[in-house]
Amino acid sequence: MxxxxxxxxxxxxxxxxxxxxxxxxxxxxxxxxxxxxxxxxxxxxxxxxxxxxxxxxxxxxxxxxxxxxxxxxxxxxxxGALAPRGLGLREAALPFMEDLYEVTHENVQLAVRQDTEVLFIERFAARDAVPVLTQVGGRFALSATAVGLVLLAHAPAEVQERVLAAPLHRFTEHTVVDPRRLRAVLAEVRRAGCAVSDRQVTVDAVSVAAPVLARGEVVAALSVVVRGSSAAAVRSVTPGVRAAARAISRAVEQAGLTPEVLSAQPAG
Amino acid sequence: MxxxxxxxxxxxxxxxxxxxxxxxxxxxxxxxxxxxxxxxxxxxxxxxxxxxxxxxxxxxxxxxxxxxxxxxxxxxxxxGALAPRGLGLREAALPFMEDLYEVTHENVQLAVRQDTEVLFIERFAARDAVPVLTQVGGRFALSATAVGLVLLAHAPAEVQERVLAAPLHRFTEHTVVDPRRLRAVLAEVRRAGCAVSDRQVTVDAVSVAAPVLARGEVVAALSVVVRGSSAAAVRSVTPGVRAAARAISRAVEQAGLTPEVLSAQPAG
DNA sequence: AGGGTACTTCCGTGTGGCGGAAGCCCGGTC
DNA sequence: GACCGGGCTTCCGCCACACGGAAGTACCCT
Structure with missing residues (x-):
């Protein structure tokens, strides 16, 4: 060489x-x-x-x-279909995502955290739903999307610090880019048990996300994205998202997917 | 060594x-x-x-x-999400599979051929639909399922010969295991433009499949599996499957997925 | 024709992959 | 507590095999 x-x-x-x-x-x-x-x-x-x-x-x-x-x-x-956090998770979540999709006919998304980014595992979108920037297999910043906020709020402190230390990307005028404000948002997400992203990614979409748990640990997040210009638009779907996320949590545990299997980041 | x-x-x-x-x-x-x-x-x-x-x-x-x-x-x-025959195909097919699923609430499957086997790319199943043996990311013999018959009927002659030369696995008493009969079945599939698997995999399920085309070549197959003990059960869903398969064909072409990209088997 | 780009094949060099062996850790058994 | 066995990790010297420069082929486009 x-x-x-x-x-x-x-x-x-x-x-x-x-x-x-x-x-x-x-x-x-x-x-x-x-x-x-x-x-x-x-x-x-x-x-x-x-x-x-x-x-x-x-x-x-x-x-x-x-x-x-x-x-x-x-x-x-x-x-890749053998990856527990890929298809494994998806298989457990699918029926409930379908139900949610059929009821709302809006974008329904399932995502996990990979280091300091979100990775979208599954997504349903009706042809007439709001266009979104995310796609299955694609990554995104943790700080802007509702799924990202849920995942970040329950990530190890070390990960949170890294995200907060780096400059936060602005997508729209509503995107939270001040680390201090983001901290407050994350605290609220933990308190409320769900996250809302109000036009923080695109100006015509609002989304709500709820955590998917395995043995008490957050391993994924489920969200619905709806067209709308305020958090009010979100109110009607919130209960559905929370309920579905809980149902998925149960299915995940039943499928034998432990947080151990669903966490593992770098390894050695 | x-x-x-x-x-x-x-x-x-x-x-x-x-x-x-x-x-x-x-x-x-x-x-x-x-x-x-x-x-x-x-x-x-x-x-x-x-x-x-x-x-x-x-x-x-x-x-x-x-x-x-x-x-x-x-x-x-x-x-793996970057594989054209994986997510690429799925993305194009998804909306139409959803429609079909919502209308029928039965198993809806999308598969491609990989050498002498079927590989299932996507599947929706209602919680109360007939249980089937297939799963996303899983393989199966070409000769028994409806999707397999479609894919085999339009496979290169060399592939057909290899499948016909090997002993055909019997799943149920209705499984076609005689090469001569299978040849006849394949000819009928080509003539009719769709395939029926009547209790050839499990005794309580019948399925219909139709080809997905790109520039005239068969690149995938779409099927619906319904509970039933005869081909009559299938009649009601056949038009839906054929229509959806055609719609997917159009979407595939529109997505720029050519048969070239969707064929490539071994390469060198 | 000529220059350019992209791909394929060949082969001598020397480097980094190889794997045997020894050491470590843990849990079970007497 | 000593002994044992199975699984994991680390070390290191040898030499196969990967490496990549260079030459050859094919196919544009000018």
Whole structure:
């Protein structure tokens, strides 16, 4: 290698690590890459990238279409289906989310926290519901959405501090960006047992979220997003969200999903 | 290595390949493994497995809970969400599946073919619908389910031959296991444009499936499973399934998902 | 034709993956 | 409390195998 540092190289990574770096190159914004793009994105020499990609293709982790671009393969999707916080959680929550959806016909969302972001696990949206920025498999800042507020309010202190220390992104004029105010909001979320995001992400949407618990720990959050310009619009769906979140909590426990299994962040 | 063969070792695999082998050890039946189990399952020495697993954990591909077991991590789920045939297809199909579900309140399923098996991408089931053996992220034989018949009927000849050459698994007394009869069934599926599985998987369920097309190629199949003991039970839902499948086809094309992107099986 | 881009293949080099072995921790048993 | 066994972690020297530069191929576009 042309690098001279003996420590762990920042970009390159060792052996199998390169393989993972190739997978990391795929994002929602760039879900299809040519070999050269891949090599550039990962900083791996072309010939090496070529070999790694061939290996991943043979395994099913990547697929190549006739236009020469690579995409994430179905094998990865299939494997991901085994993640407890992915499909496991979803399976438990689905029936209740469906009920909520049928009753409201608004956006119904289920999300978990991953480090300092929300990750959306499931979402139903009627064709005529308010458009929202979130999508399944997509991430979002913790501080703006209702699900995010619930998850943040019950996150370890260390995580909260990290979020509060970093500058908070402003989406609309209603977005809370003052750390002091956010602290107050989080306290209120803990007291009330649910969170409201009033036009903090988009100016035409309000959302309510309630926590999903496993053995007393918050492991996910459920929300409904409705069109509206004030918290009043939210009042009618709040009981439904809270009830569904409780029902999901029960289903989660019944499915044998403990907070242990549903927490695990970095590990070693 | 203690092996003496110079060719590609059957189990061990090379470098990054071992890493993928570790991931492969996780299945729906064994979604949580200890380090030792992992080492045994992959045939990799314990110390090597330890290193690989640490690498995967650091990346987020595996998570370790306090009981010492490893599970597939959320990072894999997130990546899998980028697979066109996974979430991409699902996103396009979801609204129409919801409609169908609301109208019928029966099992509504979306599946694709992966080599000689069906893989279920999405499924809705009311709490009181017929219990079925399939689950999202799970595989199944092509020859028995209605979705499988649709996918098999329009698969490349080479795939059909392989399926017909292998012994066909019998689930119930109605399962078609004679290759000659199956050929006839497939021809009828192609002619009719939809498939019926009459108690071929479980004795109390009948299902109808219709193909989802992209630029004229069959890329997925949609089905509804209803309780019933004869094909008559199916008649009432057939038009709905066919209409929804067509609607999904349109949505798939509109989403820019070409057959190219949705086909790609092995690649090199 | 010529230059550019993208992909594929080859092969000598040396590095980092490999795995045996020893040590550690915990829980069960006598 | 000593002993034992199973599972996990760490260490380290050897050498296979991954690495990537370079040359070759294919296919644009000018």
């Amino acid at each position: 042309s690098r001279r540092d003996p420590g762990p190289p920042p970009g390159g990574r060792s052996a199998g690590g390169k393989l993972l770096a190739v997978l990391d190159a795929f994002t929602r914004e760039r879900p299809a890459l040519t070999l050269s793009e891949l090599a550039r994105a990962t900083g791996v020499p072309l010939s090496t990238a070529h070999r790694l990609v061939a290996e991943l293709c043979a395994w099913g982790g990547l697929e190549r279409s006739a236009d020469g671009r690579y995409r994430v393969g179905l094998r990865v999707w299939e494997l | 203690s092996r003496r063969d110079p060719g590609p070792p059957p189990g061990g695999r090379s470098a990054g390949g071992k890493l993928l082998a570790v991931l492969d050890a996780f299945t729906r039946e064994r979604p949580a493994l200890t380090l030792s189990e992992l080492a045994r399952a992959t045939g990799v020495p314990l110390s090597t497995a330890h290193r690989l697993v640490a690498e995967l954990c650091a990346w987020g591909g595996l998570e370790r809970s306090a009981d010492g077991r490893y599970r597939v991590g959320l990072r894999v789920w997130e990546l």
